[in-house]
Each structure stands twice: as C-alpha cells, then as structure tokens.
Amino acid sequence: SSGINAEYGDLGVVAPELVSVEGQVVTVHYKPTIPHCNMATLIGLCLQTKLGRELPPSVSLDVLILPGQHDEEAAVNKQVNDKERRAAALEEPNLRRMVEDCLAEPAD
Numbered sequence: 001s002s003g004i005n006a007e008y009g010d011l012g013v014v015a016p017e018l019v020s021v022e023g024q025v026v027t028v029h030y031k032p033t034i035p036h037c038n039m040a041t042l043i044g045l046c047l048q049t050k051l052g053r054e055l056p057p058s059v060s061l062d063v064l065i066l067p068g069q070h071d072e073e074a075a076v077n078k079q080v081n082d083k084e085r086r087a088a089a090l091e092e093p094n095l096r097r098m099v100e101d102c103l104a105e106p107a108d
Contacts, residue, residue, distance in 0.1 A: 013043060018066065024059050026051070029066040036071050044080030045089060046102040 011033055018029040028047055032040040048063045055061060063080050065073045079085050090096050 014047065025062070026055060026059055027062045027064065029064050031066045031069045035069065040065060040070050040072065040076045041079055041089075042095070042098060042102070044076060045086065045095070045099050048080050048086060049090070049099055050103050 014030050020027045030043060030047060044063050051061055064077050070076060
C-alpha cells in the first residue's frame, strides 16, 4: 500500500490550499470523499499524528473537516483535536495499527 500523501492526495482529501499557517498555528482542513464517510475520524487521526510528529512542539495544530463536508463534522473534529480523546482512541490496538499502517512509508 502507498503512503498517506499519495492516497489522500489522489482523492482530493488533502491539498496545499487547505492548509493555513498563522504564526505558530497550523490549520489543516481535509475533505472526506462523501458526507457520511466512515473513515473521516481515521483520516483526521492520521493527519494529526503525522503532523504532530513532524512539527515542532511549539506549533499549535488544528486538523479540521472542511466545513459542510461531513454529516458528523463537529463530533469528528472534537475527537481528532482533543488531546485526551485522541490519546484514548490511539490506545485501542486495532485503531493504532490502522493509523501506523496509514503513515508507513511505501516500500520501493
């Protein structure tokens, strides 16, 4: 399987124009493929985890569904951006494995 950049980029889920930086605040919007996409939380957790590992700790990161693009937008945004909720979700072994698989670098 290929990495997060190729798959989600090809689907239009993430794009450079959906990222904004204001001082120490990075906001990344993403667009689930359909309004009831059951992968929206996983996508958000993957983005939050990957960027959280790459950005300096001084940067505040918000990973949000593009407004109006998902039926459960508020709930998913809360899950993905609340540190305690995110940590609890990632303690679940199957979900943790899915996130790590998503972030794995593609084999050449």
